[in-house]
Amino acid sequence: MxxxxxxxxxxxxxxxxxxxxxxxxxxxxxxxxxxxxxxxxxxxxxxxxxxxxxxxxxxxxxxxxxxxxxxxxxxxxxxxxxxxxxxxxxxxxxxxxxxxxxxxxxxxxxxxxxxxxxxxxxxxxxxxxxxxxxxxxxxxxxxxxxxxxxxxxxxxxxxxxxxxxxxxxxxxxxxxxNAQTVESSSDTVPFPFRSAAELLAMCRSAGLTMEQLIDANEQTKRTPLQISEQLDHLWDVMRKCIDRGCQSSGLLPGSLRVVRRAPKIFQQLTVRFPAKPQCPSDLLLVQNQNHPFTDPLQQLDWVSLFALAVNEENAAGGKVVTAPTNGAAGVIPAVLAYYMLFYPGANREGMYRFLKTAGAIGLLYKRNASLSAAEMGCQGEVGVACSMAAAGLAACMGGTIEQIENAAEIGMEHNLGLTCDPVRGLVQVPCIERNTMGATKAINAARLAVLYGDGQHFVSLDRVIETMRQTGVDMQVKYKETSLGGLAVNVVDC
Ligand code: SF4
Missing domain, CATH: 3.30.1330.90 (D-3-phosphoglycerate dehydrogenase; domain 3)
Structure with missing residues (x-):
């Protein structure tokens, strides 16, 4: 694996x-x-x-x-x-x-x-x-x-x-x-799951959470300390990317002359803060303070801000975590930052749980479908990131393995058929804003599955992954990262 x-x-x-x-x-x-x-x-x-x-x-x-x-x-x-x-x-x-x-x-x-x-x-x-x-x-x-x-x-x-x-x-x-990853015999792990059904069955028979199962697999290649350090590093890169995005104004590169939005939104969201933060890390590194969040839906604005910040940095050629792609790099950091900022008791252990669980779901898409927009359209990028983020958050909310699988399934089911049609071939329109939609949808998916579901549901994650693969195969080439269709040909030049 x-x-x-x-x-x-x-x-x-x-x-x-x-x-x-x-x-x-x-x-x-x-x-x-x-x-x-x-x-x-x-x-x-x-x-x-x-x-x-x-x-x-x-x-x-x-x-x-x-x-x-x-x-x-x-x-x-x-x-x-x-x-x-x-x-x-x-x-x-x-x-x-x-x-x-x-x-x-x-x-x-x-x-x-x-x-x-x-x-x-x-x-x-x-x-x-x-x-x-x-x-x-x-x-x-x-x-x-x-x-x-x-x-x-x-x-x-x-x-x-x-x-x-x-x-x-x-x-x-x-x-x-006949799989999307090459697995050699030297890559043996204690839990070589190939499908969501196998992943759940292995968790049940070993009495492990998804996080623990991934840990056991990863420990065949790394020590527990190395795993934690690598996850710390990933979160550090994500967080710094959010910070840079909130502090960098001006135009993004390319002929579209897209204006960066994150710095202004950050200013708007923090305008009433008594001690004004310089960047989101000032809030993310000290959790559970009494911030003046008056409008409950403002939490969604913060999620959108985090996603915009990452994807504007990505569009500018900045450093990001590929999660699981660059075009969709804002979804997982945005949902993880949402957890760290707004969840009572959010901590480093929760961050590890989030990333390991999201990673387990990502491996299923990589193995059984594809992460390539040139093969799957945007359902293979923002759709997969949404599904992974939903699973990560569901785990942090205390979801069972069935509820986590349900959250991941909801996250993809409502991204099926999503095309890739970047205007002028730039990873900006619709990509940057699309990450905000992927992130908010992931939160909704996790809440539906954990707060209002018991893990039983109609469409399994394996079925939805296979449906995504078939939809990608059937999708016309002009909607698969060629900029020959969709928004790419319908946005009129000024
Ligand atoms: S529209 Fe295409 S390039 Fe943009 S995020 Fe989606 S898959 Fe990536």
């Missing part, structure tokens, strides 16, 4: 499939290319070596708006989403463009002319997956001629959503395995 930490990763915006995945793929190829060149050191003249990149399908169609070009250049230059700061990424890209030179893998300078060496094949799709990229390490016969180039290395990578990346061999194995 894959780990919940394969789902929750630190990444950079704006997209897990179109930014994080391509950066990871480019970085892997750069490492391979550097190893190849070093192994044959004396034979190559670096000034005659270059990289050719081809982007296919959805990556080619919406890659400009999703910063795929930036991700490819940064990855080839040795950057990785989890470890490189946004300013390091933009500096390496700026340098490569100005100097028309890539520092391959951060080590070997080679010529790279983006206009000719990076190709957007908008009419071509690889049969294995709509998000495909091909890299070639090429020796030119002379600096001036592109004819007669010799290909030294070639590899295809597939960005299957949520930052997951497979090379050609891995993709073949994935397709043959």
């Amino acid at each position: 894959i780990s919940i930490f394969d789902l929750f990763k630190v990444g950079v915006g704006p997209s897990s499939s179109h930014t994080v995945g391509p950066m990871v793929g480019a970085n892997r190829f750069a490492q391979q290319a550097v190893a190849f060149l070093k192994a044959n050191g004396a034979r190559w003249d670096p000034s005659l070596i270059t990289i050719e990149v081809e982007l296919y399908g959805s990556l080619a169609l919406t890659g400009i708006g999703h910063a795929t070009d930036m991700a490819i250049l940064a990855g080839l230059s040795g950057c990785l989403p989890a470890t490189s700061e946004p300013h390091e990424i933009s500096e390496s890209v700026k340098r490569a463009r100005e100097e028309k030179t890539l520092r391959l893998g951060g080590e070997i300078p080679i010529p790279f002319v983006e206009a000719t060496d990076l190709k957007w094949l908008r009419n071509d799709t690889m049969p294995e997956h709509p998000n495909a990229m091909r890299f070639r390490l090429v020796e030119r016969m002379s600096p001036a001629h592109s004819q007669g180039n010799r290909v030294l290395l070639e590899e295809d990578y597939f960005s299957t959503g949520g930052g997951f990346v497979y090379d050609r061999a891995g993709m073949k194995e994935l397709l043959q395995s």
